[in-house]
Amino acid sequence: MPRVVSLFLPGWPIDRLRRALGAEAPPPDSRLVLVGREGTRRVVTAVSRPAEQAGLRVGMPLTKAHALLPDILTLPADPAADAAALERLSLWALQHYAPIVAPDPPDGLVIDTTGADHLHGGEALMLSGLVNRLGASGIIARAAVADTWGAAFAAARFLADPVRVIPPGSAVESVSPLPIHGLRIPPEIVAGLHVLGFSTIGDLLAVPRAPLVLRFGPLLGRRLDQLEGVVREPVDPLRDPERIVARKGFGEPIGAPETIARYTTALVQDLCLGLEKRGLGARRLDLIFHRVDNSLQAIRIGTARPVRDEKRLARLLCDRIETIEPGFGIEVMELSATLAEPLILQQAATSLIEEAPADIAGLVDVIANRIGAARLYRIAPVESDVPERSFQRVAPLAPDAGATWQGQWPRPARLLARPEPIEVMALLPDHPPASFTWRGVRRLVKRADGPERVFGEWWKRDGERAAVRDYFQVEDAMGERFWLFRSGDEVQAARGRGRWFLHGIFA
Secondary structure, eight states: OOOEEEEEOTTHHHHHHHHHHGGGSOOTTSOEEEEEEETTEEEEEEEOHHHHHTTOOTTOBHHHHHHHOTTOEEEEOOHHHHHHHHHHHHHHHHHHTOSEEEEOTTSEEEEEOTTTGGGGTSHHHHHHHHHHHHHHTTOOOEEEEESSHHHHHHHHHHTOSSEEEOOTTOHHHHHTTSBGGGGOOOHHHHHHHHHTTOOBHHHHHTSOHHHHHHHHOHHHHHHHHHHHTSSOOOOOOOOOTTSEEEEEEEEEEEOOHHHHHHHHHHHHHHHHHHHHHHTEEEEEEEEEEEETTSOEEEEEEEEEEEEOOHHHHHHHHHTTGGGOOOTTOEEEEEEEEEEEEEOOOOOOOOTTTOOOOOOOHHHHHHHHHHHOGGGOOEEEEOSOSSGGGSEEEEOTTOOOOOOOOOSSSOOOSEEEEEEEEOEEEESSTTSOEEEEEETTEEEEEEEEEEEEEEEOOTTTOGGGSSOEEEEEEEEETTSOEEEEEEESOSSOGGGOOOOEEEEEEOO
16 A cells, blocks of 8 residues: 655755855744735735744735734745755655655655555554654654545645654545645635535535536646545656666566566666666665556665675565565656665785675665665764763764773663663662562562762753662572662762662573
8 A cells, every 4th residue: 555755844844045055044943924915015925933922924015024024034035946845855755765755845745655654663653763864954854654645635734743654545534624725625615615614624524526527627636546545646856867767668567576687686686787877786676666557666776885786686686575565567667776886896805815805785775775784783882981871872884983881880781761760678778679669570689789879060051950760780580780879978868868779680
């Protein structure tokens, strides 16, 4: 079943302008409006959040806006620059999230993520990561994913906070209570529907289609059919002119997996020739299938390092062919290197001189493309005394920075995501516990070592100036070993309440 993401950028013109101005941008709390022309009138085309809270609206005449707020800051709108920046944002999303991405002017993107969400840890994590990355760049965003473009569009604008995942098969049910503005129809049609008493999408879905089409034209009926999935609405993907592409058209549509695999191998060979001419290696490949019903299917693979090995790339792509639904047949296959980097060739070691080092890049690529690159990582040290901050996740083949963990005290093999509170019996405040209860199970402590005192990182925030923990390594009667700590030192009340937590488990 197809899955489509709609990305909504509610403040796109102003966010784009702020990024373009950089240090010269107006303060975030300024009442900023962008001004354009409708005929001979000057109207407000975009408003900042403070201006919107003060009562200004898009489409308002500039004279009225000045009458309401004489101190507003006005700048000229630039729709051409907004459209160009939206296209650049689409190229960025194409490289990072899915092979089928297109601008959805004037303030959004549409992304067909069918079969690509597993590379980002699932749909919820994918949407959260997309919105958070944009937010870190100063772009306010909301995103939703659904079975159809129409349902995702409406959900992104009226349900996402800031993300919303509509489960497969429930698109119509989820968007029925939403306003008819979410149908992507012109304002004059919306106004006419309001006159007739229609206010939600569900109201329109509940009445016969023919009278609506007769009065408002075919667009309204088509939008309703597209929302329900009765009529397909393929995404016309954005194409980067700088990408290396190999394309194959067929006089007769194909659909057998063996045939698809054979032509995939041929496309990989053609693509590698193009990569070789530029001295590049592929880091991400997109194989797009154009079906005869005007819909698209896609496969995306990634590699840990730049690769130009035909057999290796063909194997990674062919492993994903089972996810493709050819339907009534595939008429065009298009393979492109969405991300390519310079490839530095190295002479292979010979057995007469030295033993070749083990290369696990191929294994990493196979696993990452099956379970998702976000789930495959290794742990690297970080210089910090606080245990949960003393490590970071890095790519499996990331170069070793040479950092090591300091200190003589051993650390547990498993560190809990969050320290869990426990009930402890201790003879004296400074002594290790005699017993503790964790997850409803009481454990008697037979051996213990500690305390190891860890202070907070006072230079990061004021709340950690007085933070202190006393860690103990304990072994229970069953031979299991745990890592416990007491918050505070039982002397100064500001340093904690003396509560106990379990933070890790030794192997």
